[in-house]
Each structure stands twice: as C-alpha cells, then as structure tokens.
Amino acid sequence: MKKVSIFVDVQNVYYTTKQAFNCHFDYNQFWSKATQDRTVANAFAYAVERDNDKQKQFQNILKAIGFDIKLKPYIQRHDGSAKGDWDVGITLDIMECAKNSDVIILVSGDGDFDVLVDKVKTDFDIPVEVYGVAQLTARSLINSASKFVAIDGGLLLKPNYSR
Numbered sequence: 001m002k003k004v005s006i007f008v009d010v011q012n013v014y015y016t017t018k019q020a021f022n023c024h025f026d027y028n029q030f031w032s033k034a035t036q037d038r039t040v041a042n043a044f045a046y047a048v049e050r051d052n053d054k055q056k057q058f059q060n061i062l063k064a065i066g067f068d069i070k071l072k073p074y075i076q077r078h079d080g081s082a083k084g085d086w087d088v089g090i091t092l093d094i095m096e097c098a099k100n101s102d103v104i105i106l107v108s109g110d111g112d113f114d115v116l117v118d119k120v121k122t123d124f125d126i127p128v129e130v131y132g133v134a135q136l137t138a139r140s141l142i143n144s145a146s147k148f149v150a151i152d153g154g155l156l157l158k159p160n161y162s163r
Contacts (some may be wrong), residue, residue: 001104005042006034007090008067009108016109016133017151024157025107030131031065033155034105042097043067046086048074091116098124107131107151111138118144131155 011023031043049055049071058069059069070093072086087110098104098120106113109132118129127146130137134150142148 001039003041003100003120004035004038004103004105005094005097005101006040006067006105007043007094007107008045009086009090009106010045010047011086012108012110013132016136020133020136021152021156021157021158025151026155026157027067029063029064029155030107032078033149034129034131038103041101042091042093044070044090046070046072046090048072050074057146058112087112089095098126102126104128105131109133109141111140114138114140114144117141121146126159 008027016021017025043066045067047055047059061073061145062069070086070089072089074083078132080145086125090106092109092111094104094106094116103126104120108130113130117130120126120128121144128144129147129149130141130145131149131151132141134142134152137148
C-alpha cells in the first residue's frame, strides 16, 4: 500500500467551506476517502489556537480521527486584523515528509502553495493531491496539483437546523 502524508490548512478549509456552502468540512469523510487503500505516514492539521471549549472539542475530534494537531497562537493586531498563518510551517513539514511518502495530500485553496506543489513533484517525483473548494481555490494551485479534488456535497457536514 502507498504511504500518504496529509496536511490540512484548517483555517483555509473552514472559511472557504463556510463562504461557499455555509457548512463545515467533514473530516471523517475526507479521511475515509484520502486514506482508502493507503497507509497513513503522517497527518497534520494546522490551526490557530483559541482558548475556548468549542475549539478544544474540535481538536479532540481531529486527534480521534488520526491527525496530529499543530497550533499557532491567535494574534490580534492593534488595527483589528488577525494573524495565524501556517504557510511556512506546512511547507517545511511537507518537504520533510515527502522524503518518506508516496503521495502528499494538501487541503487548502491557498495559491501560495503552488510553488511548493511543483517543487515536491519535481524533487521527490511523487503526486500531490489538493483538496479545496473549487470556486475559492487558486487556479495556479489547481493547475499545479497532480489531482484536484473539489470539496463539495460528499465532503461537507450537512447543516443541523434543529439547533
């Protein structure tokens, strides 16, 4: 079986699925699809640390699925904007894990990763699958991917209107 390493840009997938579909990404369905007939070598979910119970519950769910969680502090700037970007951390981890993987999976629509995807394919001669919300994923990232998988109905949690 092929060894797969998975990297999820949690903030990106949260905001793009919310914007496009007004619902959440189904991490369980994703895991099932991404790991079918594969062995998981690495699985990281990159998030911004916000010290609240809902976030801790979410992180525990990700851990139970099989993800290692990497957290970066939430930084609120004086001008009201916020920062919690994981691009460099994701890049470093992908470059390190690609050495011992047969497939890389990146869950993000961030076009900044197109250069990384090209580099991994060239330097390690392995495919890079990208999962993202089609209309909110950078065209350059889609074009760089060995395979692009659109996040849509089958990878979304159905809204619970009874709350």
